[in-house]
Amino acid sequence: MTEQYWYTIEDVDQLDTPALVVYPKRVKQNIDMLKYMIDDVFRLRPHIKTYKNKEVALLMMDAGITKFKCATIAEAEMLGMCNAPDVLLAYQPTEPKLLRFIKLIQTYPDTKFSCLIDNEASANTISTIATDENLSVNIYIDLNVGMNRTGISPENEALQLYKACFQLQGINLIGLHAYDGHIHDADIVIRTEKVNAWYGIVIKLQNEILDSGFPKPLIIAGGSPTFPILASKKNLECSPGTFVYWDRGYQLAFEEQHFLIAALLVARIVSLPEENLLCIDCGHKSVAAENVLAKRIYFLNAPDVKIISQSEEHLVVDAGKGHGYKVGDVLYGLPYHICPTVALYESAITIENNNITGQWLNIARDRKITI
Structure with missing residues (x-):
């Protein structure tokens, strides 16, 4: 036998x-562990890219998680179907994706949807379409903190973009988004040093925005590799995703995180x-x-x-x-x-x-x- x-x-x-195959008991234990690793469940905005189903989203909501992050319109719609309170589409929508995003907002009014931008032209397009639809679209400025995939430099151009977006109709500027997916060193000391380097720059930008007379912008940051580091800081939301199922790559790379397969x-x-x-x-x-x-x-x-x-x-x-x-x-x-x-x-x-x-x-x- x-x-x-x-x-x-x-x-x-x-x-x-x-x-x-998935083991629901272990999924629940991973959600509990995530909550244990942070001081306030309200600071959690997990990414749903790993699981892609309603059941896990509902388990998270049952655990008190109300904010989510996703990368596609389908992922955002699934969260709308679950009546998730707050959903960030971590993507800069261009037409026709922007038109789908507008339709999403109209179809699921009980969910607060937001998206990213990293340039003024995209902001103007969103502003025009949202105004035509009598909507106000929630926006985060996407910052490039080293991954060089999307985003605007937090050191030079971001403040000007923030000021420009604040003047536009049809846009509700909420805060800043910083994804550090390029940081995946096995040594948590090295990871911490790299996080602190970009984090200091983003906090400086946040203070500059405040000094310019604007409301304090929210910060959404990080993924699974840097979650323990960002969770130890204050006044920002964290967006791990892989934790819910975990995998061999992260199991070997990040020994300080004890999520279950x-x-x-x-x-x-x-x-x-x-x-x-x-x-x-x-x-x-x-x-x-x-x-x-x-x-x-x-x-x-x-x-x-x-x-x-x-x-x-x-x-x-x-x-x-x-x-x-x-x-x-x-x-x-x-x-x-x-x-x-x-x-x-x-x-x-x-x-x-x-x-x-x-x-x-x-x-x-x-x-x-x-x-």
């Missing part, structure tokens, strides 16, 4: 593979092409494949296999001669990057007390729900 671990599924014969991939051995090789039904279409082969998936009950190759539907690993694995054996895989992995699956199968209990539909993995 196979030894039972926390992840073992007793009725796994009912589950076709590859499959994404709450989602896995279940796969099966489908062939034994050579005496040392196993072929598993876990190809590019089953697990995030942006990393090198060795950093895509780690099998909890086959930790020593070495990945040799991967194609669309197959993963070939070297298990060594005399390995003892058989066709049909079930493997439990931990993705290195869970967020894009979840997007490959229509649903996550729920596992409670080592048995299948249902499914959570990942409706926000699509580009469009209704809007």
Whole structure:
């Protein structure tokens, strides 16, 4: 009889593979741990990109979390469907995305939606369209604090943009957004030094805005790698996302964060092409494949296999001669990057007390729900 671990599924014969499975009890424990790591739940604005389903969003709301962050209109709409009180679309919408965003605001009036901008032209466009629709769109200025992906420099140009936006009709300027996704050093001391460097610049900007006679702008900042550092500061909102499921990459990189693995991939051995090789039904279409082969998936009950190759539907690993694995054996895989992995699956199968209990539909993995 196979030894039972926390992840073992007793009725796994009912589950076709590859499959994404989630353990609700562990999800709840991760939410509790997140709350424990910060002084005020009101400072939490978790990103929903990892899970993409209503069920986890509702669990967070049940835990007292009222603010959320997302990256797509579909993710924002899913939160509107959940009656989430406050949702930031962490994206600068351009037409037709802007028109969809306006429609979102009109369709879900009980949710306070906001978005990002990093230039005056985009602000003017939002102002014009919002004014035509008799709306006031909530805006955060997106700051480039080193990732060099989006945003405006917090040192030189941001204050002028803030002043310009404050004068525009159809815009309600709320604050500043700073994402530091480029900071992922394993050493928390180094991470802390890098966070403090950009944080000081953003606080200086905040004070300059205050000195210019404007209301104090709110600050939304960070992701999972820098969450413990930013959580220890005051007067800003934190936006971790991966914590809810966790993954192999963050498990290895950020040892000071003790979130539980709450989602896995279940796969099966489908062939034994050579005496040392196993072929598993876990190809590019089953697990995030942006990393090198060795950093895509780690099998909890086959930790020593070495990945040799991967194609669309197959993963070939070297298990060594005399390995003892058989066709049909079930493997439990931990993705290195869970967020894009979840997007490959229509649903996550729920596992409670080592048995299948249902499914959570990942409706926000699509580009469009209704809007």
